[in-house]
Amino acid sequence: DVKVTQSSRYLVKRTGEKVFLECVQDMDHENMFWYRQDPGLGLRLIYFSYDVKMKEKGDIPEGYSVSREKKERFSLILESASTNQTSMYLCASSLSQGGSDTQYFGPGTRLTVL
């Protein structure tokens, strides 16, 4: 079974803090994704990566950056957290580019920025 894990289920940070959200997958997937999920807005793609050290902006990259130094790990960074970044953050991975590949999701991190 594919397993996608995220470093924290719940996180509370203060405005201006630097925040790291970690995601690890154990199935040697090439693609990894970060989404945020907000009521009424659904899942929105922040960044994705299709290979080590490669990254692409999604639909809402502003205020975020990412890092993929190893294939299994994809980190989302909030350089200076703001209250409008309070949200549920979901990481996902999929096998390869080309062809239709199911995305598998982690359990999510609920981030509150005070």
Added chain:
Amino acid sequence: EDKVVQSPLSLVVHEGDTVTLNCSYEVTNFRSLLWYKQEKKAPTFLFMLTSSGIEKKSGRLSSILDKKELFSILNITATQTGDSAIYLCAVEPAGTASKLTFGTGTRLQVTL
């Protein structure tokens, strides 16, 4: 810009009812449409549809795609309280690293 619209936004039914969830989409160069179920945490995969008119079925759940009219439906028969969840529809365009565009979801509540 790719777009996915799901309806209804929310639905309350009694156990044993049959429900139909709708998903319409606009996407450049369609590759696939996916349905996910989200309970308390991670969305879990239900179906992937790539061809028109072919029904995918898993137990009491089934789904079908109409590529001409650009929509899909998810049917759940004999609903149970365990079917209560948010159902997400997403589309994948060709030529990208499985980049999905999601709808806002349909929240289904099944009551006794």
